[in-house]
Structure formats: structure tokens, C-alpha cells
Amino acid sequence: TLCIGFDFPFGYPAGFARALTGTNDPLAVWRWLADRVTDTPKANNRFDVAAEVNRALGSGQGPFWGNGLKRDIAGLPRRKDGYRNPFPDMRRAERQAKGTFTCWQLAGAGAVGSQVIMGLPVLARLRQRFQSAIAVWPFETLDCPVAFVEIWPSLMANAVRSECARRPDAIKDAVQVELVARALSNLPVEDLSKLLDVAAPEEGWILGLGHEPQLSLRAKPKSLQPPPLRNDCFALPAGVEWIPAATALTQLEQGMSPVTEVERLPIGHALNRVLAEDLLANRSNPPHPNSAVDGYGFSGALPPGDHVLPLHPGRAAAGVPYEGAVPPGHALRILTGAVLPDGIDTVVLEEDVSKDDTSIALRGPVKQAANTRRAGEDVVQAGMALPKGRRIGPADLALAAVTGAVDVLVHRKLTVAVMSTGDELVAPGAPADRGQINDANRPMLLGLLAEMGFETVDIGIVPDSRPELQSALDRAAKEADAILTSGGASAGEEDHVSALLNEAGAMQQWRIAVKPGRPLGLGLWNNAPVFGLPGNPVAAFVCTLVFAAPALRRLAGQSWSLPEGVMVPAAFEKRKKAGRGEYLRARIRDGRAEVFGSEGSGRISGLSWADGLVELPDAAVEIKKGDLVRYVPYASFLTGT
Numbered sequence: 001t002l003c004i005g006f007d008f009p010f011g012y013p014a015g016f017a018r019a020l021t022g023t024n025d026p027l028a029v030w031r032w033l034a035d036r037v038t039d040t041p042k043a044n045n046r047f048d049v050a051a052e053v054n055r056a057l058g059s060g061q062g063p064f065w066g067n068g069l070k071r072d073i074a075g076l077p078r079r080k081d082g083y084r085n086p087f088p089d090m091r092r093a094e095r096q097a098k099g100t101f102t103c104w105q106l107a108g109a110g111a112v113g114s115q116v117i118m119g120l121p122v123l124a125r126l127r128q129r130f131q132s133a134i135a136v137w138p139f140e141t142l143d144c145p146v147a148f149v150e151i152w153p154s155l156m157a158n159a160v161r162s163e164c165a166r167r168p169d170a171i172k173d174a175v176q177v178e179l180v181a182r183a184l185s186n187l188p189v190e191d192l193s194k195l196l197d198v199a200a201p202e203e204g205w206i207l208g209l210g211h212e213p214q215l216s217l218r219a220k221p222k223s224l225q226p227p228p229l230r231n232d233c234f235a236l237p238a239g240v241e242w243i244p245a246a247t248a249l250t251q252l253e254q255g256m257s258p259v260t261e262v263e264r265l266p267i268g269h270a271l272n273r274v275l276a277e278d279l280l281a282n283r284s285n286p287p288h289p290n291s292a293v294d295g296y297g298f299s300g301a302l303p304p305g306d307h308v309l310p311l312h313p314g315r316a317a318a319g320v321p322y323e324g325a326v327p328p329g330h331a332l333r334i335l336t337g338a339v340l341p342d343g344i345d346t347v348v349l350e351e352d353v354s355k356d357d358t359s360i361a362l363r364g365p366v367k368q369a370a371n372t373r374r375a376g377e378d379v380v381q382a383g384m385a386l387p388k389g390r391r392i393g394p395a396d397l398a399l400a401a402v403t404g405a406v407d408v409l410v411h412r413k414l415t416v417a418v419m420s421t422g423d424e425l426v427a428p429g430a431p432a433d434r435g436q437i438n439d440a441n442r443p444m445l446l447g448l449l450a451e452m453g454f455e456t457v458d459i460g461i462v463p464d465s466r467p468e469l470q471s472a473l474d475r476a477a478k479e480a481d482a483i484l485t486s487g488g489a490s491a492g493e494e495d496h497v498s499a500l501l502n503e504a505g506a507m508q509q510w511r512i513a514v515k516p517g518r519p520l521g522l523g524l525w526n527n528a529p530v531f532g533l534p535g536n537p538v539a540a541f542v543c544t545l546v547f548a549a550p551a552l553r554r555l556a557g558q559s560w561s562l563p564e565g566v567m568v569p570a571a572f573e574k575r576k577k578a579g580r581g582e583y584l585r586a587r588i589r590d591g592r593a594e595v596f597g598s599e600g601s602g603r604i605s606g607l608s609w610a611d612g613l614v615e616l617p618d619a620a621v622e623i624k625k626g627d628l629v630r631y632v633p634y635a636s637f638l639t640g641t
């Protein structure tokens, strides 16, 4: 829900609505005013409308007073002497909120009466224009996309004062608005529900009144934090020329840390988000001992031999507990999931008994606690339900729900910008002249990132020009937490990505000993980590899966993790020399790993043909058909373990 706060009362003191409109409905007052108030940039008739109210309600001497105009208006006293007001001077909310003004005073220093008369018709018109989209708090149920709420920024006077002292040039009203908005949006959902839970059907209420300490606490701006990534996070030890893939991954593990802020979300909105704190169980699963089967319950073990137990009247079912106690030696009908009643700790399957109207007969032995589930046998209350750093999957939602989670602290989604570089590139789908090719990397990389659960920013194609690349990187660093570029990452004359990042002093060329490879350019651009992938789509794909994916997961708040491969018999033969690892495009058919016919790194069809990669070690190997090789599905690279 979008919450829009207005800094004036939504209702008048008790009794006014009925006297004016014949009903207690404050929204009828809104309509009454909207029908009469005229409002242009130059002039409005608020004093005349107030006088009309005073005359309509009989006395002509109140409730409204104060006239900001030169001309006298019949029925609107200028001063409070001789003033008569049949209604309370203030709402209950104003009596509680020290420093608020009465809504009856229309003119003079600090008066708010005119704001109410002019503000309510605007809200009434917005309501009429966007009818079903707006709910007005606290008069209506908040089941619309937009909620109108009444705020009073002076509730957080202390927080405002200290923020203004910290920023002497700031405008106080702007600070007030900023703090209220921040405080409300930072409130955990359950606290916000408490704030919203007021009954003031006629007068309305100030949101947060009575909860000032909680609000002020949340209004504090974030304290100054060091940037999450160190400037040298991609630095390799001096003198390193070629690094084995495993070393590169260890370097990434040490250099990367979470970069996204955290927020609290109801569990229904937490799928694919990353937990920012351990989630402890609010309640045990199961919360009570219960029956694992449909059958009959009784107390204690039964020895070998035949047994007849009298049947106790009633039954226990899931959601319908049996509240009485079952006497020893008696049996009770019990269904799967039913809480074990007093006097029952053991259940026998209904298929294992014969029964008549009064008794059941069964054959022993039966072990005590047979066919029952212990309270907390799955998860105990206050025990760990899900660890920090875990990406929440559907099964995790089940566990969070059953252990009573309401909302969870998660990281904001990581946003990753993607750009392709090269003068030869035209957009996917665009006509390509001789010498041009359609950009394959961008759709591929955007797709991989989407599957990882990240937000993406498509920066487009950037020509081989330093100024253009520079502004593209500037934009990407502004809009995203991390950047993937492809192309131009080697050391050639058109390799502007590496040249530019080198000049900025932030670039590291990682010559990783893998095939397909090419150097991977890594650096920070305005604090945003840049992964400079090779232009060749096969190499870009493999580098993303193997190196960028685990690093991005870590930036997103996930614990460091690498994919778990499986050893499968090879359906191919291959010899390779020592010195570098190799990734072969592979798929599993009939339980064996097949590899793509050509290892040519330009063969995009092979990427699409494959479901995963076979990973060959740095050492020399000679693989014969049937030898075990390590196969990792594409999906495992994206999720890690």
C-alpha cells in the first residue's frame, strides 16, 4: 500500500459531523465542504464557508472564529470574545498531542483551521476521482492500493530538531517530511499495524500518536558506514600471472561482501529474497504432540497378545481437539494431525483393529508413542528455522510459515547492469549489415541474472569509444549495485573496457587458467564492482556461471557457495594437457555425460545444446568412455548450494 500523509485533521471534534450533515460520517463533512469551497490560485471562499457553517448551526458566534480579510463577514467573529461553541475545542487526538492548535481558529499565528477547510475538499475530490483506489484512515478499511493518513510531523520534534542541527542549511518542513516518511517506511509491519489500529470513527487520529518513541527511533538517518567493498577487493597477490580457477574463486570469496540494504517483508513477499538475519522459530513444529495416522489412541505400550479396549465416546480430529481426558485402558477415535488428548500417548492404525459399537480389538505388541509425532520433533521453538544468507525458496516458505514467522528481514534485491561493447554489434532483432552481428550476450546475461533472482538494468550496446563507455559505466554504477560488461576486456587496441578501468586505477586483469577463458577484467567503477567478461558468448557464458555468479550471490547477501557437481560416466573420450582447467558443454543422456561435438568457442549452438558443463581439472587427464567426470547443471551454477 502507498501511504500518503497529510498534515491536517481528517475530522472535526465529536458532534460536528452530525450537526452539519445529519450523520456521524466525517466523509460527509468532506463532501459538504467540497460542494461549497471554491479554490483558485488567487482566491478562495474559506471565510465565507466558515460563516455559512456558523449561521447554519444556529449561533452565528462559532464554532469557527478568526477572519483574515478586511471585510466583516456576518456570522464569523473576528475574536474569541463573545464566542460560543457547542462542540469541544479540540479532538481527543489534539488534547493528547501537546502543542497542536484548535481547528476552529481560522486566522492568526499558528492557526490551522483554514488548512482543514481548504484541505478536506481536495482530499474529497481525489477520493471521488480515484474512488476504489483510495481508503481513508482510520474511517475505512485499508484494502486499497492507496491509503490517506493524517500525520503531524511535530510528533517527532526531537528527531527533527537534532536532524536540523546536523544539517543547518536544510529547510525544517522538508526535514519533517523526510523523517516522517523514513520513520513510517522503516517500521516493521507488526509495529505499523499497531499504529494503524485505532478506533476514532468520527474525529480521526494522528498516525503514530501514542507511539512517539518507536517512530523517533526509526526516523534516525543511517549512521555513516564504510563502503561495503574495499578498493583492493579484486587485487591479486603481486607477481601472479596465471591463476588457477580455484584460487580465483578463493580471491572472490575474500573480496566480496553484501552490498544491498535490508528491509522487512511479510513472508508472502519473501520468495527468492536473501535472509539478512537468522530466522528463529516462533513456535515448534509440530506445536503439539499429535497423531501421525487415522486410528485409535490410548495410553502406553501394549504387550504381545490380543487386547480389547473399551471405546471412549467422542473423537479427536485435526483442528478439532478433544478437550476431555481419556481414562486409562480406554481408546479414542483419533485422526491424522489431531492433538493427542490427555490420557493418550500411543496410536494404533485403524487398519490394525476390528471394532464394534463399544470396543476395539487389536493384536500386541504396540510400542509406546507408536504412530505419534512429538511436539518439536521437527523444529523446536526458538531454534534455528533458516540461517542468515539463505535465499528463500518455496520449501523455506513452508518452514517459515509453519514455525510462525510473520515477516522476515531480507536484503533488497541486487540490481545488476548489463552492457555489451563493440562497434560490430546491433540490437537483437535489428537488421545487421555486412560486418555487423546481433548482440547475443545481453539477452543471455540478462536471462542468467533474472534466473538468479536479481533486478537488471539494460544499458544497451556501447560502441568502442572511451567517452561513451565512460558515461555508460557512470550510468550503470548509478543505477545498479554491480555491472556486467562483455567485450573489450583483453589488451588489444579496441579493448576499451580494460583500458578505461586500468586508467581509473581500479582494474585487475585476471588471467585465469581455464578454457574457454580470456582474461576476466575486474574492477570498481564508482564503488560498483564491474565484471568485464570476454566478448565471445561462450566464454562470457562460462565466466558468468563459474566466476560472476558466486560473486554476485555474495554481493546480494547470500552466503558464499559453489555449485555441487555430480560424478557421471563419460559418453566421450578426451585427452588434455596439464596447466589449465576446462569446461566442456555437456548434457546427460541415459545417465552418461555427452559433450558437444566441437569445442570451438564461437559455437553458441553448443551452449544451447548443452544443459550444463563438464569440469575437467587443471592436471592432465585422459578420459575413456565410462570414466567418471564431474558434471554441473547450468541451474546449479546459478543457485550454488
Ligand code: AMP
Pocket (backbone or CB within 6 Å): 420, 421, 422, 424, 425, 437, 438, 439, 440, 441, 442, 486, 487, 488, 489, 490, 534, 535, 536, 537
Ligand atoms: P572482444 O572480446 O570484444 O574482442 O570480442 C570477442 C569476440 O566476441 C568477437 O568476435 C566479437 O564480435 C564477439 N562478441 C563480442 N560481444 C558480443 C556480443 N554481445 N554478442 C555476440 N558476439 C559478441
Ligand code: MG
Pocket (backbone or CB within 6 Å): 421, 422, 423, 487, 488, 494, 535
Ligand atoms: Mg570487441
